[in-house]
Amino acid sequence: MSDERTKLERAIARALRDDRISRRSFLRKAGRGGIYAGGALSLPAILAACGIGSSSSPSAGAMASPVGGGEPSGTLIFANWELYIDPDENDNPQNSPTLVAFKDETGIETTYTENILDNQSFFAEIQPDLAAGNPPGYDIIVMTDWMIGNMIRLGYLESFDVARDVPNFVANAADKYKNPSYDANNLHSVPWQSGITGIGYNPALVSEEITSMAQLLDPAMAEKYTGQIGMFTEMRDSMSFALLHNGVVPKDATEADVEAARDVLLAQKPHVRGYFGNDYVNGLSDGTLAMTMAWSGDVFQLQFDNPDLKFVVPEEGAMLWVDNMAIPKGAAHPNDALAMMDHVYKPEAAAQLAEWVNYICPVPAAQDIIRQHADEAESQEDKDYLAAVAESPLVFPTEEMLSRLHSYKVLDEAEERVWNEMFQEVVQG
Amino acid sequence: MSGWLRRHRAVVPYLFLVPGGLWLTVFFLVPVLTMASVSLQEGTLGSGYRLTFNFGAFPEAITRWDGQLIRSLQYGLVVTLLTLLIGYPMAYTIAFRGGRYKSILLLLVIMPFFTSFIIRTISWKFILADQGVVLGTLKDLGWVDAGFRILATPAAVIAGITYNFLPFVVLPLYVALEKIDHRLIEAATDLYASRVQAFLRVTLPLSLPGVFAATLLAFIPAVGDYINAELLGSPGETMIGNVIQRLYLVNNDYPQASALSLILMIGILLSVFAYTRLLRGQELTG
Numbered sequence: 124m125s126d127e128r129t130k131l132e133r134a135i136a137r138a139l140r141d142d143r144i145s146r147r148s149f150l151r152k153a154g155r156g157g158i159y160a161g162g163a164l165s166l167p168a169i170l171a172a173c174g175i176g177s178s179s180s181p182s183a184g185a186m187a188s189p190v191g192g193g194e195p196s197g198t199l200i201f202a203n204w205e206l207y208i209d210p211d212e213n214d215n216p217q218n219s220p221t222l223v224a225f226k227d228e229t230g231i232e233t234t235y236t237e238n239i240l241d242n243q244s245f246f247a248e249i250q251p252d253l254a255a256g257n258p259p260g261y262d263i264i265v266m267t268d269w270m271i272g273n274m275i276r277l278g279y280l281e282s283f284d285v286a287r288d289v290p291n292f293v294a295n296a297a298d299k300y301k302n303p304s305y306d307a308n309n310l311h312s313v314p315w316q317s318g319i320t321g322i323g324y325n326p327a328l329v330s331e332e333i334t335s336m337a338q339l340l341d342p343a344m345a346e347k348y349t350g351q352i353g354m355f356t357e358m359r360d361s362m363s364f365a366l367l368h369n370g371v372v373p374k375d376a377t378e379a380d381v382e383a384a385r386d387v388l389l390a391q392k393p394h395v396r397g398y399f400g401n402d403y404v405n406g407l408s409d410g411t412l413a414m415t416m417a418w419s420g421d422v423f424q425l426q427f428d429n430p431d432l433k434f435v436v437p438e439e440g441a442m443l444w445v446d447n448m449a450i451p452k453g454a455a456h457p458n459d460a461l462a463m464m465d466h467v468y469k470p471e472a473a474a475q476l477a478e479w480v481n482y483i484c485p486v487p488a489a490q491d492i493i494r495q496h497a498d499e500a501e502s503q504e505d506k507d508y509l510a511a512v513a514e515s516p517l518v519f520p521t522e523e524m525l526s527r528l529h530s531y532k533v534l535d536e537a538e539e540r541v542w543n544e545m546f547q548e549v550v551q552g
Numbered sequence: 553m554s555g556w557l558r559r560h561r562a563v564v565p566y567l568f569l570v571p572g573g574l575w576l577t578v579f580f581l582v583p584v585l586t587m588a589s590v591s592l593q594e595g596t597l598g599s600g601y602r603l604t605f606n607f608g609a610f611p612e613a614i615t616r617w618d619g620q621l622i623r624s625l626q627y628g629l630v631v632t633l634l635t636l637l638i639g640y641p642m643a644y645t646i647a648f649r650g651g652r653y654k655s656i657l658l659l660l661v662i663m664p665f666f667t668s669f670i671i672r673t674i675s676w677k678f679i680l681a682d683q684g685v686v687l688g689t690l691k692d693l694g695w696v697d698a699g700f701r702i703l704a705t706p707a708a709v710i711a712g713i714t715y716n717f718l719p720f721v722v723l724p725l726y727v728a729l730e731k732i733d734h735r736l737i738e739a740a741t742d743l744y745a746s747r748v749q750a751f752l753r754v755t756l757p758l759s760l761p762g763v764f765a766a767t768l769l770a771f772i773p774a775v776g777d778y779i780n781a782e783l784l785g786s787p788g789e790t791m792i793g794n795v796i797q798r799l800y801l802v803n804n805d806y807p808q809a810s811a812l813s814l815i816l817m818i819g820i821l822l823s824v825f826a827y828t829r830l831l832r833g834q835e836l837t838g
Contacts, residue, residue: 243804247597254600350701358802396704397786410683411703536596543803551620551790551798 189310190281190450190457191288195231199459202245202261204446205237207316209479221475225466231459236261242270249451253279259451262460265315268445269359272305272533280311281450281457288461289313291468295486299525300445304374305533312447313464318482319520319528320360320442323407323417323425323434336368336439339414340391349394353406353415356398358546359531360416360442361388367439367529374532378541385545389552398550407432420482423517434517436527443483443528478512483520490519584817591810601806609811617795617812621819624792627710628775634714635721635770636763643725643762644755647732661722669716673783676712677703680784704786712780717773721766728762729755764831772820792816 211218222233239245245264252259266274274280285308286293292313293301306312324333328351331338338344345352355361363373365384376384396412404421406412408429422434448467450460466472473486474493484490490513497509512518520528534542557564591609595601614621646657664672679685680702690696702708732755740750778793785791792812799809 244801247804250597350699350704356802392787395787409681411681536599540596540803540805543805547795547798547803550787551795552787 189283190454191283191461193458195229195459195462196456197231197459198456199231199233199263199463200261200456201233201235201263201463202238203235203263203265203315204239207237207265207446207480208235209475221467221472224472224475225463228466229459229462231462233463239265242267246270246274250279253277253452256453258453258455261451262454262456263448263463264451265446265448267531268303268305268447269531269533271312271447271449274449274451275306275311276533276535279452281452281454282310283450283457283461285309285313289465289468291465295468295470295473295488297485297487297525299443299528300485303445304530306447312449313468314485315446315448315467316476316480316482317443317445317485319419319434319436319517319524320355320364320444321417321419321434321436322414322441323422323432324414325407325410325412325429326431326433328410328413333414333433333435334438336364336437339416339437340365340368340387342390342394345391345394348413350396351411351413352391352395353403353412354388354391354395354398355403355416356400356550358543360444361398361549362542362546363442363529363531364416367437367441370439373442373529376532378538381542381545385549388546388549392549419517420480423481423515427511436524438527440527440529443525443530445530477518478509481512481518484518487519587810587813590806591814593807597804597806606807609807610815613808613812613815617792620790620792620795621815623790624775624816625819625823627706627713627777627791628771630710631713631717631774632767632771634710635718636766638714639718639721639725639766640763643722643729646722647726647729658723658726661719661726664719670779670783673712673716673779676708676715677783680708703784704789706785706789708784709781709789709791712784713774713777716777716780717770720769720773724765724769725759725762728759728765732758760831764828767827768824772824775820776816 206216208216208219209221210216211220211223216237217235219235222235226232238248245266249259249261249264271280283289289309292309296313300314300317302308322333322336322339329348333339339352354364362381362384365387366373366376366380368387369380369383371380371384396406399406399415403412403415403417404425407415407417407422408425417434419434422432425432448460448464450457454460467476468486470486470488470492473484474489474496477484477486477489478493478496493509493513497506497513500506500509516524532538589603590601592603592605592607593601594604594606642661646654646661650657680687682688682701682703683691687696687700687702691698691700736754736758737750740754741747745753775791776793777791778797781789781791781794782797796809796812796816799805799812803809
């Protein structure tokens, strides 16, 4: 009964969110499903909608002098997504072992908030302060790569010297995460966790092996799964899939490419069951969906219940999303923020996070540490679980897999408007 | 203080209006005016919006989303009709035949409210899932086609809204029917009216104020409903509420979203106005 109940709670939470909300999903660890009644219309976004005044953005932030190089103050205010850090035994993220270890080593006390529901609404919440040049109230925020690119363009992020202030990143991060297209030389951000948007499918309902985007998007091939195909309501993910299908590298897409991508999605639409947020997970596990766009961490966790489920990076490629830590302009404790960034790039700390979060760990050296933890684990259950984390290509992807992953295009406002309107024609037209 | 009140007795009734008036000013008037202002602004979220008195968002919103506007009105009308067809006999039976079980029956009508309506709607999703309790069984028995589904169809969305708003229809109908003086119906039958005639000539006209209230309570929220189409529907069932939600919170296109919200408000007001006139023509005292 209680299992049924948490299942329902998780389903509700998912149904109410469009974005990749439960970063760590609710799947494996029962009892942490929160109910977000009314969360569908997030208050901050509505409030922001009421008071949209300020129009002057500060002049290019890249020109301002970098932060860092000083002594930490002992205080850090950290805004993150829900279920995105290892909680203590009472499921309290405030006392996360990661934060406790950070305090033991640096003496810095972290105020950890799970205030970020999705990129847009959190941006809408802090934008007025940033535009007016007021301190934003957070020292670290975690935003997805394209939003980081956006905020850099608007001059809303502090820059820092990653070689001087985050040496562990330079030493331990996978090459894929260094000098990304959305933030040259990691001048403003370093990854927190990342993941893949690929194709998930249920072999019980799909007789063939899925290897190509065409099997999902080409109407002739998708036809036999009519009504069992899931797509994402996240504009960037779905549009980028169609772009890849057309052989276009998403970050180089032109307006004509986007039009062609929209046409692909419109042609596929008669066969699509729905455009989902988090709740695609329900469809994939209960057999409503045979094949769907999927996030790697979700499928990793679903596989504990149904080991047959598959996650593939199609031959045309798939999307790598990276959630990054960044320091908003005017933050009160930048040195403490940099200390935190450096801390989570220690392999031991990265392993601690990866064991709980199950998305892609940016620190390859953490793999051996998790293997070691698996060997040392006392119960067989923990042993199996940790071994699964350490050996999963969804947590530690192979080089070959990583080489086929693409980044999102950083859109300026005019482009974003065009992309949004074209995509809305698909999902609501 | 009491002396002051005594001297200004005429003010007292207005004082009673103050709490409600303040409430409505803060939570209705200010938002509506803000929305009206935003609908005339231009700009983007990143660079801010400026009031330019650009009315372009209105024609744009209507031409882009006419299909969804019409669909919402259609669903609203179908839902209103269905709730009346289901709710009237229900209210009638409780009011006239409920006897000592009246309050229990009424409690049963309100019972669904003990659970959040979002949770109830999501439960529908489980119950009607393609491989769920109902359809899975029917499919195993071979009674329906393997590809048959209820979710993601207009029927699912309309049924969901009907289910969610049924109690709002039953309660005002019950109140109207409850207070009908039974002696009037007896008088009608004494004067050789058949039971059908008595119902059509006495009971039904006397219950019209209840029908009026019930219609409004079903139609207005049904047209603007967003949860049912979101949870039970697919892109083919998108209603105007879903479009507005996406325009506001995903696209951050505040001007068009505000314009569309105002258009919806005006559309509903006009429908309600026309309906009131229509019923008044029926010599209704509401």
